[in-house]
Amino acid sequence: MSADCFYPAQMGGPSNAIYWQAKALTMAGHDVTVVATSQSLPSSIQLDRWLTLDCGRVIYTKNPHFYLPIKHIRYGWQAMRTAEVVHVNSLFYPASLAWVFMGLLLRKPIVWSPHGELSPVALRFRPRLKRLLLNAFRLFRSFLYFHATSEAETAYIRQHFGVDAQVGEIPNTMELSSPVARVARPYLLFMGRLHPIKAIDRLLDALSTSPLFLNSEYSLIIAGPVADKAYSSFLHERVDTLKLSAKVTFPGPVYGEQKEQLYADARLLILPSHSENFGNVVIESLAQGTPVVASTNTPWQILETERAGRWVSNDTDPLRQAVDQFIAMPSEGYTLFRTRALKLARQRFDNRSNVMQWEQFYETVRKKTRDITY
Template identity: 65%
Template sequence: MNIFMSADWFYPAQMGGPSNAIYWQAKAMTRAGHRVTVVAASQDLPDSVTLDRWLTMDCGRVIYTRNPHFYLPIKHIWYGISAIWQADVAHINSLFYPSSWVLVVVAKLLQKRIIWAPHGELSPAALAYRPRLKRFLLSLFRRLSHRVVFHATSSDETVHIRQHIGSRAIVREIANRMEMPLLTIRNARPYILFVGRLHPIKAIDSLLEALSDSTVFRRSDYTLVIAGPDSGGYKAHLVQLIQQLDLSQKVVIRGLVRSPEKEQLYADAHVLVLPSHSENFGNVVIEALAQGTPVITSTGTPWQLLEMEQAGSWVSNQPDCLRAAIERFLQMPTETYQLYRNRALKLARDRYDIFKNTDQWEQFYQEAL
């Protein structure tokens, strides 16, 4: 099978979970013997990455395009069109990136089967940014949706797609999966961890307020480590808030952290907290679980499974609720905490290994054909 995939951000870029999720999926399909072609933009890449040249990688044939502007992706569109000609399936990632609309139209004209993945862009929290423009674009997308299969990573995202694209939209659910990292030797450290881009949708302010109100946290040796790239200058707001809450001695902002340092950061943490207002999935949850680290995440994410499997907590991201959940883990008996770590590790590695579940994607593409 010849599969074309478009991506605005793509590994080794680390601006959000989709950059890795798309890469792992492409790598799994390549390993299964399919021909995968990826056309990606060049945002947030290391200087060592070659641009405007086809590269043979473990995830297939990839080109990172140098465009006049991120939102003027001329080369991205050009190379995308050339790749679609040869494809059996066109898998378009992102709704609102400009090249996505063009490539969907081209794929329809060429009578290709189309998979379109929003990656959380239709959640209420995400649609709150530039709402007028997005409402206009969604009216156009509804006209393009005929014979398009939308990919949702959770039941919540399925609801969002049908709410905004139409009740008759064809939606298939497959949860994100990842290439499992090597299990890192743990050196337990007294810190709580947040990993993700620094953006208002992540509700890091709620986490800071929760910790500010926690006597248990303030009197303990624990700190909060925030790791992730800045988005739109939001880091400056967080620094100011940390000072206002008198947490300067208890919070460290690390910036973007890459592997293998990232895996060590997960492994050594006492608990990961993801308080987002909305997540279509949340790859950082699997990344933490894969190192045996329990996760506290908000009900704005599709991770109620953490409660069911006793591998973490799924709570409201109101500061009082976050505070109670964090204090529970900070005060948890050692034996109970170790059981949480054991269950976290098993959950990630049994259920979310992309190479153990490649057949789901193969079936997805075959059904589209």
């Protein structure tokens, strides 16, 4: 299994999603090997050494540069020679193409997870390079099996690789944290990378037009790492322009118990993104019983059907109305939302009870690959 960023690195949802998947498979008795880079790791992690962890055998490679992953590729070649299935995470990381070519040379079954990189919004970033790479990938698409986390991502894959592209649709699951003791506090929460794709500015605009929010005790906490310095500066400027300085705080990235407490104590998590292939923060919030408002650019319609939150446009008026609904909601109705949120997380997104989906998918890929003529 290849990962450009891998737990305990915290550079977006895939860092954790790949870890939880590997851990669930390891707990189910499978031999899992992960080759990851040293990107965004704490200094305590040993590099260029095979480590036996709860998610299998892992090596964090120290490369000359993140985009020059020489050791990542070399250790990948060594690992995949004995692998039954090669799983590549990320389409556009430089090592991914090398991994796929090496897997084809070894005639290994190859699963490829885009992790949201094929959404129209994501493809706007460095579009020329991505078009070039996609053209190269199409040359051997008949030998590939893609993994999608949602119906929308399946559609994106087939848009770029053909309607006959082989896709397994498996939503992200995770190791759910136990609910912590909640201390209800009057704040709304955004959790995630500070990047333009997250549309945090849309949330600020919506709240600036809400008399209910402006005249209440409620504030907004925007927690997460800076993934785009220009966008982070823009957000701070936008807060000042909208006269929200007394209402908005940026605590930076939060982890562990502090993160779970932040979810639990919040009135609401808001994910206003322009695009998400999944959105692990939604599950994390639901697992603490906190309802979620997610944009219709995310695959979270289930929030509406299970009445655990709202699924609305990230335009100013719909977003403001959804947030206002939860600020004004009577305690009895709000308690029901919290109960349903917790139930949804436990039943649908616990990695230990859903590992069979991965086992079946890998077995299907392995059997089909045996029948391919190279």
